[in-house]
Amino acid sequence: MFKFLKKAEGPTISVVVPLYNHSRYIASALESVLEQTSPADEIILIDDGSTDNGFDIAQRVLAKTPRACTFRQENAGAHNTINRAIGISRSEYVAVLNSDDLFARRKLERCRELISQRGPADLIAGGVGIMDDDGRKQRGGVAVDWLARSRTFLDQFGLPQLSLINENYVATTSNMVFSRRLWDASGGFQPLRYCHDLDFLMFAFEFGSVILDLDEEHIMYRVHExxxxxxxxxxxxxxxxxxxxxxxxxxxxxLLSPAFNERDVQAFAEVMKNKQLSDMLCFFQTVRPAFAARGEFYGYATSDTLSTAFRRIVSPG
Known part of the structure; x- marks a missing residue:
């Protein structure tokens, strides 16, 4: 297919890019990969049935990159596209880049450094910058405030997994570098349109080792309509x-500290208050033991018939 470049210091890392109708952003996304101070060992891009010319742009940007390979498919959704790209890739670690986001120039170098310093990790996530539709970094606004709230909760209670449930401070799959071992063990990204990233993070905390490098910016997350x-x-x-x-x-x-103390009660109660999903959670927890695997459970929970009934319950207002 293509040859690996001379191996960068540290583990091999494949960058996988799911592309869907992002012709406006894909060139800058791919350039942020090509400009890495520690290069990706391979780049796998899959166009998920786009109706714009983003795939043509991607091919032009990657035309002189021997370690890159591009594919097209009928629309299958983000989780399926990411899973297919990872299945094609061959490196020890995988970094996902959504086609509207950007990597910081040192992202892959920093991840290799962390693995070298702390030993093999199953997942690494870093700090997140916010940019607008035109790529301008944002210092305020709804998304910036959301990230600030998420960090405040984490800093206050020091419970990283519960804090993710409160507000996903990792923000996106673009902020994840993870081991192939973890992806294999997880059964891949699950059949969720909006929350496959949060589910994967929950699995990583439960079954793997996680490094949080939140004080160093790893990505720019693009906020647009x-x-x-x-x-x-x-x-x-x-x-x-x-x-x-x-x-x-x-x-x-x-999810809590070993003490199960008053601060744990306070943190848990705050999460439940913030999410306002108690009725749904009680129901889902009641039925969850009936399913052998989480993929089956998610299929049931998001089925059209059940989802319609539940959306009436949880719709704001």
Whole structure:
């Protein structure tokens, strides 16, 4: 297919790029990979049935990169596209880059440094910068405030997995570098349109080793009107409830400190208050033991019939 470059110091890392209707952004996204101070060992891009010319742009940008390979497919959704790209890739670690985001220039170098310093990790996530549709870094606004709240909660309670449930401070799959071992063990990204990233993080904390490097910016997350998360808030909330129920089922007391003390009660109560999904969570936790695997559970929870009924419950207002 193509040859690896001379191996960079540290583990091999493949960058996988799911592309969907982002012709406006894909060139800058790919350039942020090509400009890495410690290069990716391979780049796998899959166009997920786009109707614009983003794939043609991607091919031009990567034309002189022997370690890059591009594919097209009919639309299958982000989780399927990422899984297919990872299946094609060959490195020890995988870094996902969504086609509207950017890597910081030292992202891969920093991840290799952390693995060298701290030993093999299953997942690394760093700090997140926010940019607008035109690529301008944002110092204020809804997304910046959201990230600030997420860090405040984490700093206050020091419970990284519970803090993710409260507000996903990792923000996106673009902020994850993870081992092939973890992806294999997880069964890949699960069939969730909006929360496959949060589910994967929950699995990583429960079954792997996680390094949080939040004081160093690893990515720029682009906020624009076509962000997938903005499509259907009621469906997003159903998926969030399902993922939280799965985390409670799998991790249970490990979401909290070993003391199970007053601060744990305070943190847990604040999460439940913030999410406002108690009815849904109680139902999902009641039925979760009936399913052998979390993929089956997610399929049930997000089915059209059940989702319609649940969306009436959880819709704001």
């Amino acid at each position: 076509r962000n997938t998360i903005k499509e259907d808030l009621s469906r997003v909330r159903v998926e969030i409830a399902a993922v939280i129920a799965e985390a409670l089922h799998q991790s249970g007391p490990r």
